[in-house]
Amino acid sequence: MSEEKKLDGPDLSQGVPLANIADGGMLLGHVAGEAVLLARRGQELFAIGAECTHYHGPLAEGVLVDETVRCPWHHACFSLRTGEAVRAPALNPVPSWRVEHRDGIVYVGEKVEPAAGEPRRPPQRAPESVVIIGGGAAGEAAAEMLRREGYSGPITMFSDDDAPPCDRPNLSKDYLAGNAPEEWIPLRPPDFYREQSIELRLGTSVAAIRADAREVELINGSRQRYGALLIATGAEPIRLAISGNDLPDIHYLRSLADSRTIIAKAAASRRAVVIGASFIGLEVASSLRARGLEVHVVAPEARPMERALGTEVGDLVQRVHQEHGVVFHLGTTPTAFDRSGVVLASAERLEADFVVVGVGVQPRTGLAEHAGIAVDRGITVNEHLETNIPGIYAAGDIARWPDRLTGEAIRVEHWVVAERQGQTAARNILGARERFDTVPFFWTQQHDLLLNYVGYAPQWDRIDIDGRIEAKDCTVTYRHGGRKLAVVTIGRDRESLAAEIELEKTIAAGG
Numbered sequence: 001m002s003e004e005k006k007l008d009g010p011d012l013s014q015g016v017p018l019a020n021i022a023d024g025g026m027l028l029g030h031v032a033g034e035a036v037l038l039a040r041r042g043q044e045l046f047a048i049g050a051e052c053t054h055y056h057g058p059l060a061e062g063v064l065v066d067e068t069v070r071c072p073w074h075h076a077c078f079s080l081r082t083g084e085a086v087r088a089p090a091l092n093p094v095p096s097w098r099v100e101h102r103d104g105i106v107y108v109g110e111k112v113e114p115a116a117g118e119p120r121r122p123p124q125r126a127p128e129s130v131v132i133i134g135g136g137a138a139g140e141a142a143a144e145m146l147r148r149e150g151y152s153g154p155i156t157m158f159s160d161d162d163a164p165p166c167d168r169p170n171l172s173k174d175y176l177a178g179n180a181p182e183e184w185i186p187l188r189p190p191d192f193y194r195e196q197s198i199e200l201r202l203g204t205s206v207a208a209i210r211a212d213a214r215e216v217e218l219i220n221g222s223r224q225r226y227g228a229l230l231i232a233t234g235a236e237p238i239r240l241a242i243s244g245n246d247l248p249d250i251h252y253l254r255s256l257a258d259s260r261t262i263i264a265k266a267a268a269s270r271r272a273v274v275i276g277a278s279f280i281g282l283e284v285a286s287s288l289r290a291r292g293l294e295v296h297v298v299a300p301e302a303r304p305m306e307r308a309l310g311t312e313v314g315d316l317v318q319r320v321h322q323e324h325g326v327v328f329h330l331g332t333t334p335t336a337f338d339r340s341g342v343v344l345a346s347a348e349r350l351e352a353d354f355v356v357v358g359v360g361v362q363p364r365t366g367l368a369e370h371a372g373i374a375v376d377r378g379i380t381v382n383e384h385l386e387t388n389i390p391g392i393y394a395a396g397d398i399a400r401w402p403d404r405l406t407g408e409a410i411r412v413e414h415w416v417v418a419e420r421q422g423q424t425a426a427r428n429i430l431g432a433r434e435r436f437d438t439v440p441f442f443w444t445q446q447h448d449l450l451l452n453y454v455g456y457a458p459q460w461d462r463i464d465i466d467g468r469i470e471a472k473d474c475t476v477t478y479r480h481g482g483r484k485l486a487v488v489t490i491g492r493d494r495e496s497l498a499a500e501i502e503l504e505k506t507i508a509a510g511g
C-alpha cells in the first residue's frame, strides 16, 4: 500500500488572505499534493517547493534572506524567484509556482519548470578546456557549476577513486550505520556526467602538473592539455606510524570503498576500537554502536572534541556516547596494534576484532608542490581561489584562502565549504572574479546529537552559553579578543542560520 504524504497548512490554490503572510514571512501550504512554501517580500509573493533537495530539510523552518530562503539543516540556499539552488550543499533546484494576488487574496497557480541548467548569462571568459583534478565535493560542484553557467567547452574530471563523486559525509553516518542504502551515496546518477558532457575519468591518477605547457600528466605517462585547471585533490587520513599499522584489520575512512570495507568487517565482528575522538572517529563510534558492536574510543584529550569545541560541549558529547554504550579511554594513545587488538601508552590492552583510525587528515598538496604552486600547509589561493600561477585554481580541503572574518589565511575540512569553493572557482574560471567570502559551516551527527557549527574559531578566550547544554538545546558562542568567531548550536537550527547571517554581515562590514 503506498503511503500518502501528510501535507501541512492550507491548500494554496484555493487562496489565502494576504494579511496572513507578514512582510518577510513564510507560509507552508500545499498545491496538488505537493508541499509549497509561500514567501512575501513587500508586495511581492513567491511560491517554491518546501522541501530542500539536499536531505529534504523543511524550508519553512529556515530563514529568508533577500530573495532567498536558507535551509535550517545544512544551510543550502534557494532563490525564491526561480527555485534555483544558489548555494551548496543542495545541487538541485526546487520547483516554483506562479502566484496571483487578487482582492487581498493570494492564489498559487501553475507550476513552473525548475531553472536547472539554464545559464543566467553567457560566460565572460571561456577557456579552451577545463581540467579538474579530484572527483570529490569541490571538483564535482565545480564541474556542475561550469555547465550551469553556460560553459560549453570540454570539461575533464580526473579522480583516482574508482567510485563516482559521492556523499562523503554519509560514509561515517547513516550509510555506515546501515540506515542509508547505497543508492543514496552517489551525488549524481551514472548518466548525469554523460548528459552534461563532463568526462569523468575514474580510477585515473594525475601524476604531475606541467604548468609551462598547460598540461597534466597521468600516471600512465599520457598528457592532457588544459585552458584552466582546478586542483581539488582533498585530503587523506593521517596514518599512525606505530607497530602493526599495516595489519589487515586496521582501517581508515575516506572513500566509499573504505566505508564498505568497515561495514563488511562490522557484520562479522563483535568489538571495535576507534582511535581518535575527532568528528569522524566519533561518528564511526556512533554508527558501529547502531550496528550493535561493542565500541571503545581511544584519544589523548581529557574529553572528546575539547580542542575544537571546548569543555562544556566536550562533556556533552562524552555523555551522549556513554549513554549509548561507548567506552572511552582518554588521556592515552595507542603504542602498537597486533592481531588481537591495541596496546595503549597506559599499558592497557584493548581486545578488538578491528580498529578504525580517525586522527585527522592532511591535504594532498604533492602535485602542487612539484608544479611550483605556492603551498603553505595547503595550496595558497587568493580571494578568487586562484593560485600564484594564473589559470590554476584550488578548492576544497586543500585550499588555504584569505578569510576576512579572522583576518587570516585559513583552510578548513568541511563539505559545504568545499562545494561552495568549487562553485566559486568555476565562476571565476569563467571570468566572474567573485570573492570567496563564505562563512564556514559544518554539521555532525552522533547518536541523537546533531550539532551545527558556523564560523571558525581555532582558539578562543571566551565561551558564552545560552540555553541548556545538557538538554541539547543551546547556542554556544566562541570569541577571541572580543570578536565573535564561531557559534555552535544544538537543537536550534534557526539560531545557526542567524549566526551565519550575522557573521556574513561582519565580513561585509570589513571583517
Ligand SMILES: Cc1cc2nc3c(=O)[nH]c(=O)nc-3n(C[C@H](O)[C@H](O)[C@H](O)COP(=O)(O)OP(=O)(O)OC[C@H]3O[C@@H](n4cnc5c(N)ncnc54)[C@H](O)[C@@H]3O)c2cc1C
Residues within 6 Å of the ligand: 133, 134, 135, 136, 137, 138, 139, 158, 159, 160, 161, 168, 169, 170, 171, 172, 204, 205, 206, 207, 232, 233, 234, 235, 253, 254, 255, 280, 364, 367, 395, 396, 397, 398, 412, 413, 414, 415, 416, 418, 419, 441, 442, 443, 444, 445
Ligand atoms: C567519513 C567522512 C565524513 C565527513 N563528514 C562531514 C560532515 O558531516 N560535515 C562536513 O562539513 N564535512 C564532513 N567531512 C569532510 C568533507 O567530506 C570534506 O571536507 C570534503 O569531502 C572535501 O572535499 P574535497 O573536494 O576537497 O575533497 P574530497 O571530497 O576528498 O575529494 C578529493 C578527490 O580528489 C581525488 N584525488 C586526489 N588526488 C588525486 C590525483 N593525484 N589524481 C586524481 N584524483 C585525485 C580523490 O580521489 C577524491 O576524489 C567528512 C569527511 C569524511 C571522510
Ligand code: FES
Residues within 6 Å of the ligand: 052, 053, 054, 055, 056, 057, 071, 072, 073, 074, 075, 076, 089, 090
Ligand atoms: S537538508 Fe537542506 S541543506 Fe541539507
